[in-house]
Amino acid sequence: MLPDLRTEIPGPRSRALAARLRAAESRNITYLDAEFPIFWELAEGMNVWDADGNRFLDFTSAFAVASLGHGATAGALATQAGRLLHAMGDVHPTEEKVRLCERLGEMTFGRWLGRPGKVILGCNGSDAIEAALKTAVLASGRSGVLTFENGYHGLGYGALTAGGMPRFQLPFRAQLADWATLLPYPHCFRCPFGRADLARIEEKVEGIPACQDACAADFARALDAAFARGNIGAVLVEPAQGRGGDVFPPAWFLPALRAACDVHGALLVFDEIYTGFHRTGPRFAADAAGVVPDLICLGKALTGGFPLSACVGRSEVMDAWPESTGEALHTSTYLGHPGGCAMALASLDALEAPGLADEVLAKGRALRDALRELNSPKIGDVRGRGLMIGAEIVMRAPEDLRPDPASSIRAVKAALRAGLILLAGGPAGNVLSISPPFIVSDEEIAWAAATIGEGLASAEAP
Numbered sequence: 001m002l003p004d005l006r007t008e009i010p011g012p013r014s015r016a017l018a019a020r021l022r023a024a025e026s027r028n029i030t031y032l033d034a035e036f037p038i039f040w041e042l043a044e045g046m047n048v049w050d051a052d053g054n055r056f057l058d059f060t061s062a063f064a065v066a067s068l069g070h071g072a073t074a075g076a077l078a079t080q081a082g083r084l085l086h087a088m089g090d091v092h093p094t095e096e097k098v099r100l101c102e103r104l105g106e107m108t109f110g111r112w113l114g115r116p117g118k119v120i121l122g123c124n125g126s127d128a129i130e131a132a133l134k135t136a137v138l139a140s141g142r143s144g145v146l147t148f149e150n151g152y153h154g155l156g157y158g159a160l161t162a163g164g165m166p167r168f169q170l171p172f173r174a175q176l177a178d179w180a181t182l183l184p185y186p187h188c189f190r191c192p193f194g195r196a197d198l199a200r201i202e203e204k205v206e207g208i209p210a211c212q213d214a215c216a217a218d219f220a221r222a223l224d225a226a227f228a229r230g231n232i233g234a235v236l237v238e239p240a241q242g243r244g245g246d247v248f249p250p251a252w253f254l255p256a257l258r259a260a261c262d263v264h265g266a267l268l269v270f271d272e273i274y275t276g277f278h279r280t281g282p283r284f285a286a287d288a289a290g291v292v293p294d295l296i297c298l299g300k301a302l303t304g305g306f307p308l309s310a311c312v313g314r315s316e317v318m319d320a321w322p323e324s325t326g327e328a329l330h331t332s333t334y335l336g337h338p339g340g341c342a343m344a345l346a347s348l349d350a351l352e353a354p355g356l357a358d359e360v361l362a363k364g365r366a367l368r369d370a371l372r373e374l375n376s377p378k379i380g381d382v383r384g385r386g387l388m389i390g391a392e393i394v395m396r397a398p399e400d401l402r403p404d405p406a407s408s409i410r411a412v413k414a415a416l417r418a419g420l421i422l423l424a425g426g427p428a429g430n431v432l433s434i435s436p437p438f439i440v441s442d443e444e445i446a447w448a449a450a451t452i453g454e455g456l457a458s459a460e461a462p
């Protein structure tokens with residue numbers, strides 16, 4: 001449903017809650033100003049209602065979690081909570097945990113290699129990454145990990161060490177370890193090798209920029225040099241970068257990583273916490289690329305709204321862990337939470353819907369087309385696959401493609417005032433990050449694109 005606004009935005013109750021939060025929460029956590037945020041009270045499907053009774057349209061799926069729409073798996077949680085809310089994850093677990101691990105192992109490595117993978121469950125995405133990092137050091141015997149500039153894997157110290165966004169790391173540098181080596185992440189619009197901006201490339205072969213061979217060669221040199229320094233046990237990569245600005249690498253990139261890992265005996269770890277479960281169309285971005293990793297990290301849309309994540313590995317790799325003798329080396333109080341497992345099982349059932357991948361791809365194309373048709377000089381690039389879309393806000397396209405984060409935040413606030421919930425991301429904060437639930441309608445797509453256009457036009461006004 002399109003928005004229905006009854007007060008100014010934010011309304012008086014949201015403003016009052018913001019004032020209370022300012023006094024009660026660490027000032028670093030929630031961004032608070034006169035125009036932001038609204039306080040959510042209720043959500044269903046595509047819509048969110050705030051504390052003032054205003055109805056919004058959510059084009060974020062609340063951090064790409066509510067892919068099936070808000071509340072889609074709430075019934076599974078209610079039923080489970082009525083029976084058993086909490087168990088003892090690594091001591092006395094539940095059948096739900098068994099079923100979820102079986103299902104995840106089957107839908108990944110079972111499907112890819114004919115032998116189900118094995119699972120370590122966690123609570124948030126960062127946990128899944130850290131389980132993968134521990135697995136990699138046990139399986140490879142090597143501590144070094146190759147990771148990527150502008151990569152985001154969460155903010156726990158292990159995941160943070162592997163991240164490629166310095167602003168999250170700098171204040172804590174003294175407590176971070178040094179086992180991660182950053183590599184450039186190929187990105188046509190903002191070429192890390194300084195070769196070209198895609199928007200300026202005239203010469204293309206079948207839609208592919210002519211500089212791709214040179215880019216692949218630049219990257220191969222950086223990769224070889226990193227492996228040559230030795231002790232690399234794993235390569236950790238997002239198949240498409242989410243918080244890094246919805247960046248989709250060229251088609252040669254993931255196969256090149258697979259080949260290099262095979263040559264050097266390193267493990268390939270896909271962080272599909274954002275891209276997994278059809279966000280980019282196919283079930284996993286690994287499927288779209290035709291590349292099988294050794295470990296895959298999952299979260300977000302896995303449950304549709306419960307803090308539960310998973311690291312799934314090839315069974316031989318996972319068997320690098322020793323058998324538990326009564327004290328797990330890796331666990332947590334809420335590991336395998338029955339409510340989260342029940343929601344994940346319900347979510348996986350719903351995600352089996354026939355035709356879902358094609359539907360997500362088609363809706364994504366429609367949304368990108370609608371954004372391009374705005375012909376806004378503030379949009380330098382519209383990119384994405386499926387319903388993981390980035391619109392890069394620049395000073396003035398096509399001549400000045402420098403990032404314009406001030407306009408992007410103004411556009412996010414203008415959209416909110418019109419009833420559209422959006423996020424800004426990317427290393428400079430200038431990418432409108434658009435990831436609506438898969439149930440988004442044609443009418444909602446058209447309305448949201450027009451609203452973004454109006455927001456950008458107002459952001460442009462002096």
Ligand SMILES: Cc1ncc(COP(=O)(O)O)c(C=O)c1O
Nearest residue numbers: 124125126152153154242273274
């Ligand atoms: C690709 C990716 N990995 C890991 C994470 C971290 O997940 P969490 O915030 O649940 O720890 C995120 C969160 O946005 C993500 O996008």
